[in-house]
Amino acid sequence: MSLIVKDLTVRYGRKRVLDALGLDAQPGQITAIVGPNGSGKSTLIKAVCGDLPYDGSISLNGLDISRAEPWRLAALRGVLPQASVLAFPFHVIEVVRIGLQAGSGAEHDGRAETALARVGLLGDAHRYYQELSGGEQQRVQLARVLAQVWEPVSDHGPRWVMLDEPVSSLDVAHQMQVMDIARDFAVNGGGVLAVMHDLNLTALYADQMVVMSKGTVRAAGAPQDVMTDAVLSEAYGCALRVSTPPAGAIPYILPHAATS
Amino acid sequence: MSRVARARRLHVWLTMAVLLVGLLSLTVGATDVRLGPALWKVATGQSLTRMEAIVLWDIRAPRLVLGLMVGAALAVGGAVMQGLFRNPLADPGLVGVSAGAGLGAIVAIVLAGLAPAWLAASAGDQLVPLSAFLGGWASTLVLYRVSTRRGRTSVATMLLAGIARGALAGALSGILVYVADDRQLRDLTFWGLGSLGGASWLKVLTAGPIILASLVAAGTIGRGLNGLALGEATAAHIGLNVQRVKNTAILTVAAATGAAVAVSGTIGFIGIVVPHLLRLGTGPDHRPLLINAALLGALLLGLADMIARGIIAPAEVPIGIVTAVLGAPVFLWILLRQRGMVDL
Numbered sequence: 001m002s003l004i005v006k007d008l009t010v011r012y013g014r015k016r017v018l019d020a021l022g023l024d025a026q027p028g029q030i031t032a033i034v035g036p037n038g039s040g041k042s043t044l045i046k047a048v049c050g051d052l053p054y055d056g057s058i059s060l061n062g063l064d065i066s067r068a069e070p071w072r073l074a075a076l077r078g079v080l081p082q083a084s085v086l087a088f089p090f091h092v093i094e095v096v097r098i099g100l101q102a103g104s105g106a107e108h109d110g111r112a113e114t115a116l117a118r119v120g121l122l123g124d125a126h127r128y129y130q131e132l133s134g135g136e137q138q139r140v141q142l143a144r145v146l147a148q149v150w151e152p153v154s155d156h157g158p159r160w161v162m163l164d165e166p167v168s169s170l171d172v173a174h175q176m177q178v179m180d181i182a183r184d185f186a187v188n189g190g191g192v193l194a195v196m197h198d199l200n201l202t203a204l205y206a207d208q209m210v211v212m213s214k215g216t217v218r219a220a221g222a223p224q225d226v227m228t229d230a231v232l233s234e235a236y237g238c239a240l241r242v243s244t245p246p247a248g249a250i251p252y253i254l255p256h257a258a259t260s
Numbered sequence: 261m262s263r264v265a266r267a268r269r270l271h272v273w274l275t276m277a278v279l280l281v282g283l284l285s286l287t288v289g290a291t292d293v294r295l296g297p298a299l300w301k302v303a304t305g306q307s308l309t310r311m312e313a314i315v316l317w318d319i320r321a322p323r324l325v326l327g328l329m330v331g332a333a334l335a336v337g338g339a340v341m342q343g344l345f346r347n348p349l350a351d352p353g354l355v356g357v358s359a360g361a362g363l364g365a366i367v368a369i370v371l372a373g374l375a376p377a378w379l380a381a382s383a384g385d386q387l388v389p390l391s392a393f394l395g396g397w398a399s400t401l402v403l404y405r406v407s408t409r410r411g412r413t414s415v416a417t418m419l420l421a422g423i424a425r426g427a428l429a430g431a432l433s434g435i436l437v438y439v440a441d442d443r444q445l446r447d448l449t450f451w452g453l454g455s456l457g458g459a460s461w462l463k464v465l466t467a468g469p470i471i472l473a474s475l476v477a478a479g480t481i482g483r484g485l486n487g488l489a490l491g492e493a494t495a496a497h498i499g500l501n502v503q504r505v506k507n508t509a510i511l512t513v514a515a516a517t518g519a520a521v522a523v524s525g526t527i528g529f530i531g532i533v534v535p536h537l538l539r540l541g542t543g544p545d546h547r548p549l550l551i552n553a554a555l556l557g558a559l560l561l562g563l564a565d566m567i568a569r570g571i572i573a574p575a576e577v578p579i580g581i582v583t584a585v586l587g588a589p590v591f592l593w594i595l596l597r598q599r600g601m602v603d604l
Contacts, residue, residue: 051493074499081497087346087489088544091263098486099498148498 001157002026003048003191007056010043017043019215020056025208027158027191030182032202034195035212036236041195042082044212045164048193049079061157077160078145082168082195084137086129092116092140093125099144115147116140118181120174134169142166142178152190161185163194167201179205200252203227211235227251267548270541274555278328281562285324288566290574291315323459326467327565327579328558330456330524333471333516335557336478336550338531339538340516343485343546344404344509345418348539348594351532352517356426357399358528361514361521363429364395369447370436389466389522396518399425400510454525454580456565467519474515475554481508482547489544527580529587530557536594 005023009016018040025031033041047054050065050073058065060076078099086095096112116122119139124132129140142163149159163182167175175198182192183205196202202209203223210220213235219226224245232240232253242253287295293315301308308316334352341350341357352358368391403425407418437448484505487495496502520527534557538549561579564586568579 046493049493049497051496070496070501071499074497079494079497081491081494084494085346085491087343088348088539090489090544094263094543094545095490098490 001061003031003160003193004059005044005048005056006058008044008047008058009055010040010047010052017215018047018054021212021216023210023217023220025191025193027153027160028186028189029207030186030192030194030205031208031210032194032196032206033210033212034197034199034202035218039212039235040215041212042164045162045193045195049077049162060160074148075154076156077162077191078149079162080138080142080145080164080166082164084141086137089128089130091126092121092129092132095129095140096144096147099148111147111150112143115143118146119143120177135171135174138166138169139174139178142181146181149185149190152185152188158189158191160191160193163192165195165197168197175201199227199232203250203252213237224251227253263543264545264548267538267542267545267552270538270552271548271555274552274559278555278559278562281559281566282324282328285327285562285566286316286320288570289315289320290569318461319459322461322464323456323565324562325464326459326523327456327561329464329468329471330520330527331530331557331559331561332475332554333520333557334527334530334561335534335553336475337513337516337520339535339546339550339553340478340481340485340509341513341531342535343481343488344506344513345407346489346491347418348536349532350418352396352400352513353526353528353531356422356424356429357396357403357513357517358521358526359426359429359433360399361392361396361518362526363433364398364518365389365392365522366433366436366448367391367395370440370444389470389519392522393470393515393518395429396521397511397514399429400514400517404506404510453578454527454583455576455578456524456568457576457578459523463523467523470515470519474512474519477508478512478516478550481505481512482545482550485509485546525578525580527561527583529583529591530561533587533590533594534560537590 003023003025005021008018008021008023010018021040021044023044033044035041043052046052048058048060048065050068054066060073063072063076065073090098093112093116096115100111113122113125116125119142121136121139121143124136129137132140145161149161152159161182166178166182170178179201182194186192186207194206196206206223208220209223209226211218211226211231218235219231227242229240229242232242238255240253240255242251245251283295291311293312295316298308298312298316301312337352338350341352342348344350365388368388372387403418403421406421437445440448484495484500484502487498487500488502488505490498492502495505535549535553538552538556542548542552561583564579564582568577568582571577
């Protein structure tokens with residue numbers, strides 16, 4: 001009952017964007033993928049969500065995702081994309097309900113309202129989605145994902161949420177709100193896989209940190225173990241200094257100015 | 261009341277309006293035959309005059325039924341096309357699908373003599389609608405393939421490809437017009453303007469099953485089209501079989517448009533104006549929208565046909581002219597409104 005990626009290779013034309021990548025993610029944890037731009041983070045999460053053809057194997061709770069029907073996967077995991085487009089003037093609440101249509105059919109049991117309340121947007125339920133700011137739209141999409149997966153654990157095992165840069169357009173308060181929701185989901189037994197940019201925020205929330213560069217995993221483990229000067233500087237290709245916290249505390253990083 | 265509840269209430273109002281227009285349409289016409297007296301005769305066991313029977317049963321009734329079906333087909337075809345391309349301006353007419361269906365019909369009219377005997381014998385009167393259907397289907401498929409890359413449909417490519425396809429279909433049609441004889445030319449002119457003038461029960465029976473089947477098929481993808489509004493990737497993430505939705509949508513548009521064009525020629529603007537008006541009124545949820553589109557499309561085409569028949573009676577205006585005169589300003593208004601130039 002976990003996410004297991006083995007020998008994952010994804011090509012865009014001739015270029016290998018992911019090269020024989022391996023990854024294990026456990027339910028009950030937030031697994032954060034970090035790495036420089038172009039390292040393959042988004043490609044990895046897209047492959048895990050079944051959006052891309054790939055070589056190798058990806059299994060979620062023992063289910064081979066390349067063979068599973070869409071409805072079976074949808075009952076198992078929700079996906080928050082990096083950027084969301086929406087055609088037509090739907091209301092906010094209608095967007096959240098669309099996430100419910102395909103799976104449970106339980107459209108009227110208040111899930112959509114509850115999910116919107118969790119992201120703090122219940123008051124905007126009957127506004128047009130397009131009227132909202134980018135950050136608010138991202139939270140609406142998160143509410144849609146929450147309404148879809150609903151319970152972190154189902155009768156058939158843990159459920160998962162896949163988050164592609166969930167906090168990229170949010171202010172700091174809402175970054176914390178979204179990460180708290182993710183942590184809450186994990187604490188209650190669900191699995192969270194998130195692509196992250198902010199290393200300090202990642203260190204604060206992630207149970208497992210996966211550092212990628214050039215299409216492979218450079219290091220994986222608890223943030224305290226992975227966040228070292230050497231690992232990060234090599235992965236990002238620039239000088240980074242990680243603070244050395246007292247035992248058990250959360251590390252944080254500061255970029256070196258080029259001249260120092 | 262939520263928008264969906266309002267949309268469902270609209271089903272009832274539109275159904276009643278369609279019935280009303282149907283009754284009016286049966287009683288209005290060039291000859292002085294009225295529905296009321298005829299119905300009274302039937303109810304009291306008297307026999308209709310031959311004139312009444314022919315006008316009501318052989319002329320007005322099939323024309324009404326055909327008009328309602330074509331209106332529903334065009335409006336639903338537009339709504340599905342817009343859902344598939346995630347763009348409110350997509351329309352089988354705008355992007356050349358109707359032109360493809362028209363070309364199919366023209367091929368069948370002009371080249372019917374060249375068809376192998378077994379084909380002519382087995383297809384018979386179905387040859388023109390069948391050919392229009394295939395033309396529309398091929399057009400839709402090519403359009404979709406050309407404008408979609410890695411699961412993302414480019415609207416700009418779609419419009420440009422649609423224009424190119426329309427031009428090509430026009431050129432091929434031109435060649436066929438060039439070689440056509442006088443009788444065929446008269447038939448061909450009819451496609452360009454759009455008319456319900458040649459309505460007969462045979463046409464109703466030919467196009468009816470295809471149109472009804474495509475309307476029913478369209479009704480099954482309301483949820484799918486809602487999901488597609490979030491983008492194809494997300495539609496798959498929430499559990500939709502995206503490819504099946506797309507295939508159904510393509511086949512539905514091709515069948516509905518092809519059959520409609522086959523029996524009535526190219527009638528514009530219904531497919532774009534009807535869904536847009538409904539979205540303004542009751543929101544974009546495709547489940548009630550598709551039903552309302554069928555009803556409002558039928559209603560508007562029924563009305564347009566009454567205008568077409570009545571405005572210069574006993575002669576009539578091709579219905580395509582009526583829908584264009586009424587539809588084009590509405591279409592422009594939609595465009596302006598979307599650019600924020602008109603605040604209504």
